[in-house]
Amino acid sequence: MLYFNNDYSEGCHPRVLEYLTRTNMEQTPGYGTDDHCAAAAQKIRALCGDDTLAVHFLVGGTQANLTVIDAALRPHQGVIGADCAHINCHETGAVEATGHKVLWLPSRDGKITAGQIRQYVHDHYASDSFEHTTQPKMVYLSNPTELGTLYSRSELASISQACRDTGLYLFVDGARLGYGLTAKENDLTLEDLARLCDVFYIGGTKVGALFGEAVVISNGELKRDFRYMIKQHGGMLAKGRLLGVQFEALMEDNLYFSIARRANELADQIRGCLEELKIPLLVPGVTNQIFPILPDAVLEKLSENFVFCEQERVDETHRAVRFCTSWATRKEAVDALCAKLRELCGTLSQSKSST
Amino acid sequence: MLYFNNDYSEGCHPRVLEYLTRTNMEQTPGYGTDDHCAAAAQKIRALCGDDTLAVHFLVGGTQANLTVIDAALRPHQGVIGADCAHINCHETGAVEATGHKVLWLPSRDGKITAGQIRQYVHDHYASDSFEHTTQPKMVYLSNPTELGTLYSRSELASISQACRDTGLYLFVDGARLGYGLTAKENDLTLEDLARLCDVFYIGGTKVGALFGEAVVISNGELKRDFRYMIKQHGGMLAKGRLLGVQFEALMEDNLYFSIARRANELADQIRGCLEELKIPLLVPGVTNQIFPILPDAVLEKLSENFVFCEQERVDETHRAVRFCTSWATRKEAVDALCAKLRELCGTLSQSKSST
C-alpha cells in the first residue's frame, strides 16, 4: 500500500533524527529552559525579523490552539473562525472545554474575510442585548486552511487591520505553514506573519518533525505569563530540549522550507495529472493537499493500492477525497499514483473530451 | 407608553405577592429545605402524575440551563439544539463556560426534528475520527420555542424515542411553558413532559412569578447530587422558601395556567387584527409571542406609543418585531394596539386587497 492519506504517517526527517541522536546524552535543564530551545527560538526570531518575539515550543496543534486561545481570552469572550476551522470541528470541543465559544463564519474555501469579521463585530455591538451574547475577541485562521487554500498578503493585511480596528487579536494556526510559505502562489513571509498577527505558530509535526509547534507571540499582552499557561494545560514537556533540537534542525539550512517545497512539487505533479484527466477539484489548491472529486467506482479500485482520506460525498456517485504529500513522499509513489489515475480515469477523460 | 416588548416588565401576579407577604415573617430553614419548597414540589409531582420526580427551584432560566446541562454531561459531551436556541444565542456562552459545546441544527421555525437528531448522532459515530469531535449526549428544546412555536405530543414523542434509541438525554426548557400548555393548538400535558423528557422546567419568571424556574427531573442519573450542582453554580438561594412560596401560589387553583391562557387569548386578539389587516407573520404562532412583519414607516409611528422588541430585518423596508402579552397585559392596551394598527395599516391592507 502507498500512503497519501496524510502528512504524518512517518517519523521525522532523517536530519531531525540525527540531531536528536547526537544530543541524546547531553544534560540540560528541563521544561524548555535549555540552550537548544533558546537557540531555536533565536533562529525563528531572526527569520521573522523581530528580536522582541516570544517563542514557545508546544507538542501538538490542539494543545497549541487551546493554550493560546485560553491565554488570550477573558471568560465571556469567544474566538471567530471559519465553519470548517480545526478548532470548530476536529478538536473534541477543546476550546469550549476551556470555557470559550467558537464563533464561526460561513466559508466555501476554508477562508474568511476582513469584511465578514467587521460585520460580525459590528452586529455584536449593534444589538440591544449584546451582553447576552459571547463577545468576539480573537480571530483564528489556518494558513494553509483546512482545504489547502492560502491567504494572500493583502488578504491577511486586511484581516489584521480589521482586527486592530475592532480590538480583536489575530491568531494564525500554521500547522502546515511550511507548505503554505513555499507554495508557488504564496506571497506571505514569516516577517509578514510576525507583523500582522498577534500570535501564530510554525507547525513541525506535519513538516518533518516527530512533533512540535513553535508558537510565536508578538503582542505583549499575550506574552505575559504564557509559560504558566503551557504548564497548566499539560503542554510543558519535561525534556523540552526535544522541541528545541528539532526546530534547530528544521530551521538550519532552510530544511523546513526545502522539504515543504518538495512536497508541494510532488502535489503539483498529481494536480497536473488530475487536470490532464479533467478530474475536478473540490477547491483549487497549491499546497500539499489535493481534493479531487472522483467516481465511487474509481475510488474503490484506487483503494486497492493507495491509502487516502475521505473528505465528503459530492453526489450519488462521486466523492471528494484528500491526497497528501509530505517530506517523506517518494517520487516513485507519486508516479505510481498518477499512472493508476490515468489507467482508471483515462477513458472517463476521453469520453468527457469527446462530448 | 404601552409595553408589549416582553413578559417580564412587571413584578409578579398579585396572588403571588400576597403569598410572599403572608409568609414573610415565618422562620424556615434555608437553601430550599423548607416546607414551602416541599409542598410546591409535591404539587408539581402531582400535576405530572409521577411521585418519583425530583423537583428543584432555581432563580432564572440561564442558571437552570447551565446547571442542568453541566450536571448531565461529561467533559467531552455536547448538547444539541436549534440554531436559534436560547443556550446558543442569548446566554453569553454560559454552556460553553461550563466546558460544553452547543451543537446546533438548522431550523426555520425554532423547532428541530427527531430525524435531524438521529442523523446527527449517526453521522457522529459514522466518522473515522469521531473521537476528534464533541460527542452528542443531550438534546435541548424550548417549548414554546424562541419563535413561539410549539411541539406537538407526537413530535415530542418522536424526539424522545430518538433520544432513547441513541443514548441521549432530552431536556426541555419551559421558560414560557405555561403559554405553551394553554395554547389552543397544544396537545401536550405536564404528564407527557414528565414521561417523555429526562428533565424539563416550568418557568415562573415569565408566567407570573417574581422569579423562579421549577426543574423537574425524571431520569435517576440526573437526579443524583443535583443540589451540589445548584450550590456550585451559585443558584442555591439562602431564602429558598421564596421559590417554594411562589410556586405554591402559582400551582394553586390553576393560577399558572389561567393567567397564561388569558395572555394567549389577548395575543389571539392581536393575531386576529393582524390577519384582518393581511399583515404577514414571520412564523405562525399560537402563544403569547407574535412576530408580525411591518413596514419601517409603520413601526416608526407605532413606536411613539408602544414598546416592542426588534426581531430581524426582513427586507429593505420591512422588519419583523415581537409583541408579547403576559398575565399583566391589560385588555385596554391590546385594544389600543389593535386600533393603532388598523389606523396605520388599514390603507395598506385595502391597497393589498385591491391588487
Place this chain on the structure above:
Amino acid sequence: MLYFNNDYSEGCHPRVLEYLTRTNMEQTPGYGTDDHCAAAAQKIRALCGDDTLAVHFLVGGTQANLTVIDAALRPHQGVIGADCAHINCHETGAVEATGHKVLWLPSRDGKITAGQIRQYVHDHYASDSFEHTTQPKMVYLSNPTELGTLYSRSELASISQACRDTGLYLFVDGARLGYGLTAKENDLTLEDLARLCDVFYIGGTKVGALFGEAVVISNGELKRDFRYMIKQHGGMLAKGRLLGVQFEALMEDNLYFSIARRANELADQIRGCLEELKIPLLVPGVTNQIFPILPDAVLEKLSENFVFCEQERVDETHRAVRFCTSWATRKEAVDALCAKLRELCGTLSQSKSST
C-alpha cells in the same frame, strides 16, 4: 422553637416588602437596566463618596464571589483567602469550577494579615519553578469574617498596600457587612472600603433583603465587561428591578445600618449574659454572630427550645455553637435565651467561681 441559627430565617424587613409591593405593577426594562437599579447604585456611590464606582446587583453571595473572581483572574491565577474562607469551605468548589485555585493561609480568628500575603507572594516568585504553581493575583477577605471578627481600618489599609505593592486585587466579601460597619469596635466606613479595595460587596440577603448583594467595583480593569460575566454565570435577573428596589429601601433613611446595629445590640446582650456566666467564646466577637463553647449536656437541653448552629467540637464534652441575631430577632426571644442560659449554666458558673 426560637431560631438563632442564622440571619436568613425570615423573609425581608417590612419596609423592603412595602417597596416591592408599591412598585409591583410598574413596567420597567429588564436585566438591571431600570431606574430603580440606577437610583440604588447612585445612593451607594454617594455613601461610598465616589461617583466613578461601578455598582451591580447580584442575587446571592456564592454567585457574587464566583462572578467577581472569575471576572478578575486569568486562568493560571488563584485567589488567596483564609483557611476558613467561605470560598474555600462552603461553596462546593464554585471558584475551582471556574478554573481557579483557592490559595489559603492559616488563620485562627478568620483573619489574614498583610505580612502573610507579602510572604506568600514573595515565596511564589522566589521559587525556581514558580511557573509550576498557581500565580497569586487576588486577595479575598470577608468582613465580618466567618467567625464574626472584624478588620480594623489600619489592618485593611496594610492589606490594601500589600496588594498594591505585589500587584494583587483586593476583594472584600461583605455578606454581613452591615453588622460589621455598625459594630461597636468598628472604625471602617464604606468610603474606606471603596478606597482600599478593588471590589467589595454590600450584602443584602443577611441584612434585611429577600436576597441581593451590591457589588461595588473601583478598579477600572474589573469594571470592564462585568455585565457579560453576570449574564454568563446565570446571575442576571430578568426582573432586575427587584434588586434595585430592595437596595433603594435599605439605603434610604439609614435602614440597612439601623437594623444591623439593633441586631448587634441584641447580640451584645447575649454576649453580656455569657460573660456573666463565664462561658468562654471560641473567638471574641462584636457583631451579630456569637460562638460560645458549651457543655454537651447544656446544648442538649437548650436545643429543646432554641435552634442554633453547630460550629465545632472543642473537647470530649464541649462544643462551640453559633447564635445569630438579625433584623428580625425579637427582644423577647433574646431574653428567653438569656434566661435559659442562666438556668442551665448558673450552677456551672457558680461552681467555676468557687474554684
Place this chain on the structure above:
Amino acid sequence: MLYFNNDYSEGCHPRVLEYLTRTNMEQTPGYGTDDHCAAAAQKIRALCGDDTLAVHFLVGGTQANLTVIDAALRPHQGVIGADCAHINCHETGAVEATGHKVLWLPSRDGKITAGQIRQYVHDHYASDSFEHTTQPKMVYLSNPTELGTLYSRSELASISQACRDTGLYLFVDGARLGYGLTAKENDLTLEDLARLCDVFYIGGTKVGALFGEAVVISNGELKRDFRYMIKQHGGMLAKGRLLGVQFEALMEDNLYFSIARRANELADQIRGCLEELKIPLLVPGVTNQIFPILPDAVLEKLSENFVFCEQERVDETHRAVRFCTSWATRKEAVDALCAKLRELCGTLSQSKSST
C-alpha cells in the same frame, strides 16, 4: 558539572532511541491507533496479568493527571491527595483548571492512609451542609511519593478497600513507578496495582523514555470514551506510534525495570555514604531520590561541581536538598559525589561522633 538534580536531564535510553530510529520510516495510522501502540499495550496488559485493561499512552505527567481526573469526576466532585501531592503543588492548578478542587490531607512522608481517607469521607457526609462542600470522589496517590517513599502492598490494599467502601476511585500516579517497583523494600507488583487501583500510570519520561506515560485503566466506568478526553485535553499525539515504540522498547527484556533497579542501586551507594557520614535525611528513602539535610556551607561548596535540587530550609544553617539518580547516571559521577561529600563532611561526621 555533574547533574544529580533530576531524572530527566538526558534524552532517552539508547535502546529506546534505537527503536525509534529503526521504525522511523514506517508508515502508520495516526493518533495511537497503530500496531506499536497495540503491541505495547498488550505487553503491559500481560505484565499486569489482566487482558481487560485499557491502556492509553500520554505524553507527560501533568497531562495524564488532568486527563484522568477530569474524565473521572462530575463537576461537584474533588480529588483527595497528600498536601505535597504533585497535583496540589506543582501543576499550576491544572486540576482546578478542569473545574475540580484538590482536597488535601496532611502528610509528613508524602503518604496518606486509609484511615485519613475514611475519616474525610465520613466527615463530609456527616455535615449538615455537605452539599455546600466539594464531594470527595477520587483518591490520588503517587508511588513513589514526592518524597521518594513507597506504599507497601498492605497499605495500598487498605486504601483500595477504603475507596471501594466509600465509593471513591483510586488513582496512582506512577511517574517514577519503575524506581518504586524495583526498590529493595518494595513488595508491590504491577498485578497488584492493576487489581487495587481503578487507574494508574507507568511513567516513561523519568525512566528511560524521551517522554510518555502509559495510563492503565481497570474500572469500566473510567474506560468509557477515554480517547475523547485525551483529544480534548490536547494529549493525542498525531504520531502516536512514538509512544508505542518507546514502551515496546522499555517493556522488552525487562529494560524498564533493569534501568530503574540500577538507578536505585546507585542511590543506595549515596545513601550508604550519607549514613556513614551521619548526615540525616529529611525522609528515609529506598528509591532514586535522596533528601539529605546538609549545612549551607557544605551545599555551597558542593554546588561548585554538582547540580542538585533545593527541597526546603530546615533550620537557619541547614537545608534539605534532593539528589536524583537515573538510568543515565554514571558510576563515576556517583563515586565523585561520594568522595566530595566525604571530603566536605568528614570532619563534621567525626566531630559528631566524638560528641
